[in-house]
Amino acid sequence: MASDAHAMTPHRALEIGGIATFAGLEGWLAVRLWHATASLESVLTLTLAAVAGYLAADFGSGVAHWAFDRYGTEQTPVVGQNFIKPFREHHVDPKGMTLHDFVETNGNNCIATAPVVALGLTADLTSQHGLFAAMFCGAMSLFVFGTNQFHKWSHEDALPAWVRGLQRAHLILGVRHHDVHHTPPFDRYYCITSGLLNPLLTAVRFFPRMEGLIFRLTGVRAGQGDAQYAATRKAS
Numbered sequence: 557m558a559s560d561a562h563a564m565t566p567h568r569a570l571e572i573g574g575i576a577t578f579a580g581l582e583g584w585l586a587v588r589l590w591h592a593t594a595s596l597e598s599v600l601t602l603t604l605a606a607v608a609g610y611l612a613a614d615f616g617s618g619v620a621h622w623a624f625d626r627y628g629t630e631q632t633p634v635v636g637q638n639f640i641k642p643f644r645e646h647h648v649d650p651k652g653m654t655l656h657d658f659v660e661t662n663g664n665n666c667i668a669t670a671p672v673v674a675l676g677l678t679a680d681l682t683s684q685h686g687l688f689a690a691m692f693c694g695a696m697s698l699f700v701f702g703t704n705q706f707h708k709w710s711h712e713d714a715l716p717a718w719v720r721g722l723q724r725a726h727l728i729l730g731v732r733h734h735d736v737h738h739t740p741p742f743d744r745y746y747c748i749t750s751g752l753l754n755p756l757l758t759a760v761r762f763f764p765r766m767e768g769l770i771f772r773l774t775g776v777r778a779g780q781g782d783a784q785y786a787a788t789r790k791a792s
């Protein structure tokens with residue numbers, strides 16, 4: 557299975573190209589920001605933007621994970637096979653993703669975020685607003701890029717000490733923290749970058765409220781496909 561997944565296919569070539577493009581754009585943005593940082597005010601602006609980007613990535617990871625967990629099926633056009641299926645499989649086989657190599661883990665996120673980094677490169681870096689926007693785009697994309705890697709690490713047994721240190725410091729997704737999501741019916745703690753927003757979103761019942769709103773607006777009930785998928789896999 558793993559060796560087939562690592563064979564060179566058009567999609568894998570696209571993923572490698574996406575990773576290279578993403579790294580190049582992030583590097584270019586970092587150099588531009590470095591040269592534009594000339595005052596304490598700009599350092600503060602960049603720090604604020606980096607924290608905002610870090611939290612936005614965690615929130616975005618939660619919303620995307622929730623949507624793919626709770627709506628649609630593997631047969632849903634466009635996103636069914638590439639996004640919904642891996643999330644459904646992950647509930648049945650949490651360690652399966654640890655077999656994915658760097659390209660398979662990170663390629664799709666690089667393809668998705670490279671345009672956001674490119675957008676950051678268009679900002680006017682002579683203003684504080686422009687600095688904030690550029691850094692926000694760069695930092696958010698960097699942490700979105702990190703999300704699948706952090707998630708994969710949370711399921712791995714053997715990890716370098718520095719990764720365990722980041723997990724214990726709650727700077728990236730922690731193992732016990734993520735276990736909360738992996739408790740059936742898998743309907744809490746969707747954020748998988750750092751997970752910092754999970755307690756807050758749970759306290760305000762953010763996702764149940766969203767599901768209630770979607771049900772009232774469209775009549776579509778959340779969680780049907782995931783329950784069916786788990787039942788089919790257990791029966792087979």
Ligand SMILES: [Zn+2]
Pocket residue numbers: 621625643647737742
């Ligand atoms: Zn899930």
Ligand SMILES: [Zn+2]
Pocket residue numbers: 646650707711734738
């Ligand atoms: Zn997981």
